[in-house]
Amino acid sequence: MSSALLALAVTAGLTGTAAVAEATPATALSCRGAGIDPAAQLHHRTETVIRAPAAAVWRLHTDVVRWPAWQPSVTSAKRLDAGPLRPGSRFRWTTPAPATPTTPATTLVITSTVGQMQPGRCVRWTGPAIGDGLRIDRGVHVWTFTPVRGGVLVRTEESWTGAQLEADPATALRYLAAGLDAWLADLKTTAEGRREGNR
Numbered sequence: 001m002s003s004a005l006l007a008l009a010v011t012a013g014l015t016g017t018a019a020v021a022e023a024t025p026a027t028a029l030s031c032r033g034a035g036i037d038p039a040a041q042l043h044h045r046t047e048t049v050i051r052a053p054a055a056a057v058w059r060l061h062t063d064v065v066r067w068p069a070w071q072p073s074v075t076s077a078k079r080l081d082a083g084p085l086r087p088g089s090r091f092r093w094t095t096p097a098p099a100t101p102t103t104p105a106t107t108l109v110i111t112s113t114v115g116q117m118q119p120g121r122c123v124r125w126t127g128p129a130i131g132d133g134l135r136i137d138r139g140v141h142v143w144t145f146t147p148v149r150g151g152v153l154v155r156t157e158e159s160w161t162g163a164q165l166e167a168d169p170a171t172a173l174r175y176l177a178a179g180l181d182a183w184l185a186d187l188k189t190t191a192e193g194r195r196e197g198n199r
Contacts, residue, residue: 029142029157031122034115036140040159041166044177047155048184052191054152058120058145060191061154064091070190073182075107085123089114097134100175102168106131110139121145137162154187156180 028035029045036043050057060070062085067074077093092111099105112127122144129136138161146153158180165172 029122029144029155031124031142031144032116032118034124035142036157036159037138037161040140040161042161042169042172042176043157043159044173044180045155045157046177046180046184047153048188049148049151049153050188050191051151052195054145054147055120056194057152057154057187057191060194061143061145061187062123064093067093071183071186073179073186080111085114085117087114087117097131097175100168100171102171103164104133106134108134108136112141135162135164136160154184156184 028038060066064077064085065079067077073095075094075096077091080090080092081088083089090111090113092109095108095110097103097106097108108129108131110127110129112125114123114125116122116124122142124140124142126138126140128138139158141158142156144155146155158176160172160176
């Protein structure tokens with residue numbers, strides 16, 4: 001799934017006050033020229049400034065097996081190959097999805113494949129998310145990291161496709177937005193907390 005998928009959703013109750021949500025602009029985020037699915041009806045973009053070294057934020061974000069240690073919405077994460085995260089790398093992770101008016105509560109199993117990456121600057125991954133009674137056929141998730149004075153500007157954009165989601169787009173978008181905002185908020189809190197701890 002989008003990869004990012006998701007952390008998706010799952011955290012519908014979180015508002016992600018550390019992140020600033022915005023309507024997707026005409027120019028989508030991209031990593032090495034690739035962005036979200038331009039034909040997807042469901043997409044969301046958000047960003048925040050993290051007051052921590054850009055390299056540290058990048059390492060935290062791309063160490064996928066440790067996501068459960070700082071993201072409450074990620075219950076497990078496993079690399080499916082060895083070595084550093086790179087184009088072609090695959091990883092499987094899980095996140096709980098609450099019940100909605102049209103889908104039951106379930107656990108989504110997400111298998112993500114890194115398509116594009118520029119170390120320290122951007123990463124894009126894609127994949128499906130599958131649970132009992134809920135399926136995201138394809139999520140596409142793009143992250144960019146831009147050094148700014150005192151930290152790094154982190155932007156993320158994700159698209160979802162799938163007939164089940166597209167049948168109730170308002171609900172799907174609500175969960176997509178909440179998941180991305182929560183992910184960014186957790187990344188910000190963790191990275192800035194580690195920086196404070198090192199002072």
